[in-house]
Amino acid sequence: MDLLRITMQRSGIPVTVSEKSGVLELWLIQPDYEAHAMQVLNDFKTNPPPPETMQVRRQTGTLSSLWRMLAQQAGLFTFIVALTVLSVYVMQWFIAPEPTLRALLFTPGGAGPIDWGQPWRLFSPMLLHFSAMHLIFNLFWWWYLGGRIELQFGTYILVAVTFFTAVVSNYAQWAFSGPLFGGLSGVVYGLFGFAIVVAWRKPWSPLALPPALIVFMVGWLLLGFADVLFVNMANEAHLAGLLSGLLFGAIVRTLRLGRKASW
Structure with missing residues (x-):
């Protein structure tokens, strides 16, 4: 779930994660991004990025990732x-x-x-x-x-x-x-x-x-x-x-x- 969330956010899609009955659910914040989100989801299922690659990217771009994440959570x-x-x-x-x-x-x-x-x-x-x-x-x-x-x-x-x-x-x-x-x-x-x-x-x-x-x-x-x-x-x-x-x-x-x- 964390990999998918990061992938969505890196694609500029505002998402949030919630828990329901012990299961994590990924929600799309803005309906306008639905088509783009479905495309990213299909690509993710077909060719998921290696976890270690995402970890390296996260470490090298912490500030920029934080800024993008904040920008996606508010107007x-x-x-x-x-x-x-x-x-x-x-x-x-x-x-x-x-x-x-x-x-x-x-x-x-x-x-x-x-x-x-x-x-x-x-x-x-x-x-x-x-x-x-x-x-x-x-x-x-x-x-x-x-x-x-x-x-x-x-x-x-x-x-x-x-x-x-x-x-x-x-x-x-x-x-x-x-x-x-x-x-x-x-x-x-x-x-x-x-x-x-x-x-x-x-x-x-x-x-x-x-x-x-x-x-x-x-x-x-x-x-x-x-x-x-x-x-x-x-x-x-x-x-x-x-x-x-x-x-x-x-x-x-x-x-x-x-x-x-x-x-």
């Missing part, structure tokens, strides 16, 4: 948001901490009512992170979920679900706990909810999530509300993000089913 908007978050983290912690926080917190100066003359503040807190672990955790899930959504549904859908869940989760956190918060986690929970709905009863979907992942995400949310963790969590943002993602996913799934029915 342009996923890259842009990840790079922006990293840049803001550098500004926030090493270059201009106070001006960065003042510019991106939900309300100017960290207090007071919403300034509707600065609409970017409705979503800008998603760019702020308050520890390296916070940053790594959120970027990992952003890449894992956002990349798959962008490849499967397109950039416009990812942009829409990102900003919708960001605004809803940020507003909820501000309304219940005040303006001193930040992070992508509200959006991540929104993407999580979106994926659950659109992949419901579709195990072949690239957005079908392993049961263990679903249990982890829901458990993490509940632990936050139970206040048994040693970190401050934006619980209201997580819950609002999840609910808004579920809603957005239901809308998208309904519209797509209606479009198919009209044919």
Whole structure:
């Protein structure tokens, strides 16, 4: 399976591997590549590459292979948001901490009512992170979920679900706990909810999530509300993000089913 996956990725075909009942399955992320994938698969069956050859290639081109693999797992908007978050983290912690926080917190100066003359503040807190672990955790899930959504549904859908869940989760956190918060986690929970709905009863979907992942995400949310963790969590943002993602996913799934029915 690993040889086939590497062969597909080296051919520019975005694929992912999942486990079902102890069996590894290779899934095509974008349907547009189906014809190309079938050709590569037939060639692989007819003349499979020697494992040692693939190993040598992997060792000699690790960086380029890593870059190609990352490029196949995400689209342009996923890259842009990840790079922006990293840049803001550098500004926030090493270059201009106070001006960065003042510019991106939900309300100017960290207090007071919403300034509707600065609409970017409705979503800008998603760019702020308050520890390296916070940053790594959120970027990992952003890449894992956002990349798959962008490849499967397109950039416009990812942009829409990102900003919708960001605004809803940020507003909820501000309304219940005040303006001193930040992070992508509200959006991540929104993407999580979106994926659950659109992949419901579709195990072949690239957005079908392993049961263990679903249990982890829901458990993490509940632990936050139970206040048994040693970190401050934006619980209201997580819950609002999840609910808004579920809603957005239901809308998208309904519209797509209606479009198919009209044919």
